[in-house]
Amino acid sequence: MSFQSRPPSAQDFLSSEVSQPMLRQRLLFALAVWRERTKARRCLARMDARSLREIGISPAAAAFESGKPFWQKIGPLR
Template sequence: MSHLRRDLFPVDPFCEDPTLTSVGLPRLPLHRRILAKLRLWRERARTRNTLAEVDERALRDAGIAPAQAAFEARQPFWRRLRSPH
């Protein structure tokens, strides 16, 4: 597996599956890790802003409590969303 490029296999940033960290891939250079973190934070900010704009009816249709959506939307971009489990 060491021949696979890490940037070609995006991983769910909210997943904490320990098997994903045990894959024997080479560590990315510092500048690539920083860029990846900035992209992740930008995506979190974008999705949380979008979540804040969803109306209550649509949230309920998706099985999401409006209070939970509001709580998650207020989280800072550097924090992972809480696991629904």
């Protein structure tokens, strides 16, 4: 079997020089997104009902959203 006819294995992808920076960038991006979600939810949790009504978010929607874990996307707040 020649090198060209051999199907690529998972080890080929994991050990390649190209995939490591890509994986690192994806992980850093995911961590940044999770951090922003955490900040946004903490901010929502600290806002009072009057401030929430001024920006068009119900207090119930804010409470529901601030209770979600960081890995879940932020949903509609209206």
